[in-house]
Amino acid sequence: MRPAATAPELLRNFCIIAHIDHGKSTLADRMLQLTGVVDARAMRAQYLDRMDIERERGITIKSQAVRMPWGVGADAYALNMIDTPGHVDFTYEVSRSLAACEGAVLLVDAAQGIEAQTLANLYLALENDLAIIPVLNKIDLPAAQPEKYAEELAKLIGCEPEDCLQVSGKTGAGVVELLDRIVERVPPPVGDAHAPARAMIFDSVYDTYRGVVTYVRVVDGSLNPREKIVMMSTRATHELLEIGVSSPEPVPTKGLGVGEVGYLITGVKDVRQSKVGDTVTNASKPAATALGGYSDPKPMVFSGLYPIDGTDYPILRDALDKLKLNDAALNYEPETSVALGFGFRVGFLGLLHLEIVRERLEREFDLALISTAPNVVYEVTLEDKSVVTVTNPSEFPSGKIGEVREPMVKATILAPAEFIGAIMELCQGKRGELQGMDYLSEERVELRYVLPMAEIVFDFFDQLKSRTRGYASLDYERIGDEAADLVKVDILLQGETVDAFSAIVHKDKAYAYGVMMTAKLKELIPRQQFEVPIQAAIGARIIARETIRAIRKDVLAKCYGGDISRKRKLLEKQKEGKKRMKTIGRVDVPQEAFIAALSSDAAGSKDAKDAKKK
Numbered sequence: 001m002r003p004a005a006t007a008p009e010l011l012r013n014f015c016i017i018a019h020i021d022h023g024k025s026t027l028a029d030r031m032l033q034l035t036g037v038v039d040a041r042a043m044r045a046q047y048l049d050r051m052d053i054e055r056e057r058g059i060t061i062k063s064q065a066v067r068m069p070w071g072v073g074a075d076a077y078a079l080n081m082i083d084t085p086g087h088v089d090f091t092y093e094v095s096r097s098l099a100a101c102e103g104a105v106l107l108v109d110a111a112q113g114i115e116a117q118t119l120a121n122l123y124l125a126l127e128n129d130l131a132i133i134p135v136l137n138k139i140d141l142p143a144a145q146p147e148k149y150a151e152e153l154a155k156l157i158g159c160e161p162e163d164c165l166q167v168s169g170k171t172g173a174g175v176v177e178l179l180d181r182i183v184e185r186v187p188p189p190v191g192d193a194h195a196p197a198r199a200m201i202f203d204s205v206y207d208t209y210r211g212v213v214t215y216v217r218v219v220d221g222s223l224n225p226r227e228k229i230v231m232m233s234t235r236a237t238h239e240l241l242e243i244g245v246s247s248p249e250p251v252p253t254k255g256l257g258v259g260e261v262g263y264l265i266t267g268v269k270d271v272r273q274s275k276v277g278d279t280v281t282n283a284s285k286p287a288a289t290a291l292g293g294y295s296d297p298k299p300m301v302f303s304g305l306y307p308i309d310g311t312d313y314p315i316l317r318d319a320l321d322k323l324k325l326n327d328a329a330l331n332y333e334p335e336t337s338v339a340l341g342f343g344f345r346v347g348f349l350g351l352l353h354l355e356i357v358r359e360r361l362e363r364e365f366d367l368a369l370i371s372t373a374p375n376v377v378y379e380v381t382l383e384d385k386s387v388v389t390v391t392n393p394s395e396f397p398s399g400k401i402g403e404v405r406e407p408m409v410k411a412t413i414l415a416p417a418e419f420i421g422a423i424m425e426l427c428q429g430k431r432g433e434l435q436g437m438d439y440l441s442e443e444r445v446e447l448r449y450v451l452p453m454a455e456i457v458f459d460f461f462d463q464l465k466s467r468t469r470g471y472a473s474l475d476y477e478r479i480g481d482e483a484a485d486l487v488k489v490d491i492l493l494q495g496e497t498v499d500a501f502s503a504i505v506h507k508d509k510a511y512a513y514g515v516m517m518t519a520k521l522k523e524l525i526p527r528q529q530f531e532v533p534i535q536a537a538i539g540a541r542i543i544a545r546e547t548i549r550a551i552r553k554d555v556l557a558k559c560y561g562g563d564i565s566r567k568r569k570l571l572e573k574q575k576e577g578k579k580r581m582k583t584i585g586r587v588d589v590p591q592e593a594f595i596a597a598l599s600s601d602a603a604g605s606k607d608a609k610d611a612k613k614k
């Protein structure tokens with residue numbers, strides 16, 4: 001029989017918030033096992049992280065919800081655990097998952113202490129008025145210092161160190177107590193059962209067999225099978241084909257009532273029709289106002305994606321169309337480049353999102369891709385006051401420019417105090433402005449900076465890690481745009497602009513970029529039969545120059561005697577080789593040169609490391 005709705009008093013909706021690698025997935029698995037939802041044998045490691053890439057990289061991208069039964073005394077409670085993504089690129093998804101809960105388990109690795117994402121997620125949880133349960137994890141580790149970090153945690157959230165539970169997701173120690181504490185401390189949901197239905201979408205996932213599966217949290221009223229629902233942001237109507245709870249496999253129910261968390265299936269084929277943050281209501285008795293907090297995902301970082309083999313272009317187009325079904329934040333449009341041929345300009349939420357998409361394209365669709373250096377979005381105001389939004393450096397307007405604005409972020413960096421100098425030096429070099437600094441304990445500091453986002457999307461994180469021997473953690477959020485002295489640097493081969501290498505950089509860094517790129521290309525481009533100048537220019541002004549000297553390559557020199565068929569063969573061979581060359585003006589450039597030059601420029605991304613390996 002299909003289960004009926006659970007009374008709100010017996011419901012507890014919570015999430016686990018933690019810095020990456022502090023053990024959220026392991027703890028979630030242990031809870032599933034202890035509540036009997038999955039037996040130990042059937043338990044795949046990290047049940048909640050479904051996608052392969054997620055599992056391999058050990059990161060959570062898509063949030064899911066699981067319902068677990070838990071008895072305390074004579075009462076049978078239903079605990080809904082909502083999994084939240086742990087990376088800065090997905091902050092909006094995190095905030096929606098938190099909005100579906102009344103409480104949060106704040107999980108901190110007892111060998112590491114508080115990190116940047118612990119803070120960022122805690123602030124998001126507090127904004128949503130969640131009850132916070134402080135927990136120290138991994139107490140089985142020999143390096144664990146639960147007492148020390150309990151003090152840190154208690155100071156941060158304003159409780160006593162004894163209030164911090166000590167658990168190990170790995171051994172299961174303390175996890176039963178944690179489940180009891182969730183029942184005790186997380187308030188039951190409140191809502192109006194008789195009001196028109198309002199449910200918030202906190203996740204939607206594309207499933208090949210079932211179409212889009214939408215995860216919701218009911219706030220008021222109830223949703224029932226076969227009735228018509230409306231998505232309040234688009235006013236689109238759908239029929240509810242199935243409604244149920246995940247436990248963790250989907251179990252259809254008779255409906256979802258106040259405070260309940262579950263899934264809906266409507267036959268919708270694209271996650272864009274079922275947007276995270278949107279409110280679902282009943283078509284026959286619609287709610288007057290939507291729940292707050294909805295916003296469209298906005299791409300922050302753009303990059304050109306091109307197939308290395310030009311004939312793969314249709315495969316790339318189909319692959320992007322497929323990925324879009326499952327990724328509402330993915331944006332793209334066709335683009336052509338003189339150097340790279342046909343491809344797409346793709347918008348991403350951040351660098352990690354870019355890497356994940358690229359990896360999925362390569363892995364699931366067997367594509368070999370080249371991506372141009374990632375860039376942010378610029379607002380350019382021309383002297384006639386018209387505004388141009390630039391997502392591709394080669395489209396930077398050449399006319400008279402009044403002002404260029406770039407996106408800024410507020411960054412929080414946590415690190416041991418001994419690295420303060422190194423971090424400040426790095427941030428200053430990246431045009432950062434220090435906003436404040438606090439000691440969390442005697443040896444750990446929190447530094448707050450405002451930085452241009454463009455400086456973060458390059459190699460910032462890698463440099464931060466290497467300068468602090470991996471001890472610093474970083475979190476950032478967008479805070480709007482600011483005007484800056486930015487220019488476009490073009491790279492010219494024999495006087496022809498190579499669009500894929502144009503970059504928008506700060507005036508003070510333009511010269512360094514020009515020198516670096518021209519020197520790199522000089523090494524990568526083979527000598528031709530004539531002299532080739534490589535120049536970097538801002539508008540008509542040349543700021544750097546290298547020259548590739550000419551050679552005279554006579555392929556027929558090897559042919560002594562007059563063997564005509566041999567001569568023809570050699571000429572054929574040379575023609576074959578030329579196919580893999582791109583011709584810029586009169587200059588033949590091997591595809592590999594573009595790949596190498598672009599790769600190391602996208603430092604911080606995987607390309608750079610791959611290129612070095614090769």
Ligand SMILES: Nc1nc2c(ncn2[C@@H]2O[C@H](COP(=O)(O)OP(=O)(O)OP(=O)(O)O)[C@@H](O)[C@H]2O)c(=O)[nH]1
Nearest residue numbers: 021022023024025026058059060086138168169170
């Ligand atoms: N010794 C010990 N190791 C643990 C414990 N919990 C997790 N780990 C290990 O810590 C690492 C990270 O654990 P995950 O559960 O994947 O961390 P996570 O917080 O879910 O990571 P994200 O999904 O990236 O946010 C893994 O190698 C786990 O095996 C624990 O209680 N004790």
